Amino acid sequence: MGNQKKHTWRNWSGSQSCNFQGFMAPSTEKEIIDIVERCRESKTPLKFVGSSHSFSHIIADDSSVLLSLESYAGILKIDESARTVRVKAGTSVHDLSRALWAKGWALENLGDIEEQALGGAICTGTHGTGVRYKNLAGFVREFTLVSPDRGRQVLWAEDPEFKSTAVGAFAFGLVTEYVLDIVPKYLLKLDMFPASMSEFESNFKEWVYQNRNAEVFWFPGSESALVKLTNEVQDQNVEIKNKKSEFFANYIENKAFGLLNRLNKSMPFCNGALVKILEKLLPSTTKIDYSYKVYATVREVRFQETEWSLPITALFDVLKEMRAVVGKGNFKTLFPVEFRFVKKDDLHLSPSYGAEDRVYIAAHTYYKDSFYREYFRQLQQIFLRYGGRPHWGKMFFATAADFQGMYPMLDKVCSLRELHDSQGLLPTTTLKECVFGNFKKT
Numbered sequence: 472m473g474n475q476k477k478h479t480w481r482n483w484s485g486s487q488s489c490n491f492q493g494f495m496a497p498s499t500e501k502e503i504i505d506i507v508e509r510c511r512e513s514k515t516p517l518k519f520v521g522s523s524h525s526f527s528h529i530i531a532d533d534s535s536v537l538l539s540l541e542s543y544a545g546i547l548k549i550d551e552s553a554r555t556v557r558v559k560a561g562t563s564v565h566d567l568s569r570a571l572w573a574k575g576w577a578l579e580n581l582g583d584i585e586e587q588a589l590g591g592a593i594c595t596g597t598h599g600t601g602v603r604y605k606n607l608a609g610f611v612r613e614f615t616l617v618s619p620d621r622g623r624q625v626l627w628a629e630d631p632e633f634k635s636t637a638v639g640a641f642a643f644g645l646v647t648e649y650v651l652d653i654v655p656k657y658l659l660k661l662d663m664f665p666a667s668m669s670e671f672e673s674n675f676k677e678w679v680y681q682n683r684n685a686e687v688f689w690f691p692g693s694e695s696a697l698v699k700l701t702n703e704v705q706d707q708n709v710e711i712k713n714k715k716s717e718f719f720a721n722y723i724e725n726k727a728f729g730l731l732n733r734l735n736k737s738m739p740f741c742n743g744a745l746v747k748i749l750e751k752l753l754p755s756t757t758k759i760d761y762s763y764k765v766y767a768t769v770r771e772v773r774f775q776e777t778e779w780s781l782p783i784t785a786l787f788d789v790l791k792e793m794r795a796v797v798g799k800g801n802f803k804t805l806f807p808v809e810f811r812f813v814k815k816d817d818l819h820l821s822p823s824y825g826a827e828d829r830v831y832i833a834a835h836t837y838y839k840d841s842f843y844r845e846y847f848r849q850l851q852q853i854f855l856r857y858g859g860r861p862h863w864g865k866m867f868f869a870t871a872a873d874f875q876g877m878y879p880m881l882d883k884v885c886s887l888r889e890l891h892d893s894q895g896l897l898p899t900t901t902l903k904e905c906v907f908g909n910f911k912k913t
């Protein structure tokens with residue numbers, strides 16, 4: 472690939488880093504197609520990057536060149552009658568939300584940050600919470616893929632290959648454009664309050680099924696939880712009310728929480744006392760704001776994360792087993808375990824694939840805590856026993872044997888992947904070893 476300069480790359484949490492053989496940020500689709508074609512001809516491994524907010528081994532690969540869509544961003548068209556937006560895949564969720572809002576539109580659901588590029592967010596199965604809403608890939612009507620062997624291809628939702636490629640596209644090619652469903656813009660009211668884990672169990676049905684979006688955070692080593700319930704506000708003239716919750720977000724979730732984590736790191740023997748302080752700080756507050764502002768949170772305290780999707784009916788059995796790992800405070804973290812709820816879908820590599828709606832369970836630690844591997848491994852063992860699937864963008868230690876049977880359509884996906892990337896230029900070594908090397912040719 473010519474005289475590319477080495478490029479040092481690190482992800483958001485610092486869990487992954489790499490010296491790439493070169494870095495390219497093309498600004499036209501023609502340049503993108505040329506780069507992918509030149510990589511195919513020269514057999515140069517190629518990786519794509521969005522905003523580097525993934526924790527897992529899906530980008531870093533020393534022998535590769537790195538292609539970013541940071542210069543290929545922006546809205547191409549809002550089609551009001553079809554209720555869709557055509558957007559370049561390098562656009563951030565942040566920029567898309569604001570541009571849509573200015574024209575009276577919004578996305579129906581979002582995750583809890585907005586820094587991601589659409590390509591990165593959609594192809595890893597990024598999701599928000601709300602049992603009536605699918606992950607972000609569920610909003611895709613059409614996308615344009617540039618792959619080493621097939622070149623440029625447009626995939627519509629009705630195309631038989633769409634289901635195999637919309638989530639997991641990073642292993643097939645570079646997505647350059649999406650057409651996404653949009654809805655008229657809406658306001659949300661967030662109610663946030665402390666509760667106990669036994670209240671979570673007894674109020675589960677009401678919280679999860681009678682609210683638009685429900686999210687529960689459980690603090691390890693305690694029975695304390697923080698609950699967030701969000702609902703649409705019908706009165707468009709209602710007063711925007713966000714001061715108190717913004718104070719909480721800025722000063723408690725970030726500044727005070729950062730300080731507590733630094734103390735916890737230097738004095739782990741104080742963990743029990745710090746958990747008690749944290750329990751006292753859990754707020755009761757409400758917020759009414761533009762939908763995208765209610766979804767997004769500011770995350771200044773860096774962390775490591777694993778997240779697994781499980782059948783929602785397994786939740787309380789899983790929770791019972793998790794108590795031995797999380798409830799006893801064996802791992803001295805102050806970061807909560809998070810529970811979110813997502814509608815099932817039919818995309819072959821989506822962690823939400825299948826016949827049942829899903830609960831997503833995420834565990835976190837302060838980014839400097841080295842015990843995260845052991846903590847996440849112990850939880851992973853539980854999740855695997857209950858049909859869990861890891862989020863593609865979060866850390867996981869699952870092996871090829873674990874992936875066997877995890878995705879019923881994996882053989883079909885792998886055969887199709889070969890047609891897009893017969894030289895295996897796109898997946899990282901880890902992905903080849905645990906997912907895409909592991910298939911029978913049909």
Ligand SMILES: Cc1cc2nc3c(=O)[nH]c(=O)nc-3n(C[C@H](O)[C@H](O)[C@H](O)COP(=O)(O)OP(=O)(O)OC[C@H]3O[C@@H](n4cnc5c(N)ncnc54)[C@H](O)[C@@H]3O)c2cc1C
Pocket residue numbers: 483518519520521522523524525526529530540560561581582583584586587588589590591592593594595596597598599640641644645646647770862863864865
């Ligand atoms: C603080 C924080 C909060 C988060 N909150 C949530 C959340 O609420 N819900 C959730 O589900 N996840 C969440 N995540 C995870 C995050 O949404 C995913 O990891 C997402 O992939 C990150 O997007 P990105 O643009 O940074 O992608 P990257 O991490 O840069 O890339 C992710 C993958 O996508 C590929 N890729 C990127 N662009 C393209 C493209 N155009 N075509 C093909 N492949 C491409 C890359 O090669 C890589 O394999 C969070 C992560 C962090 C750090």
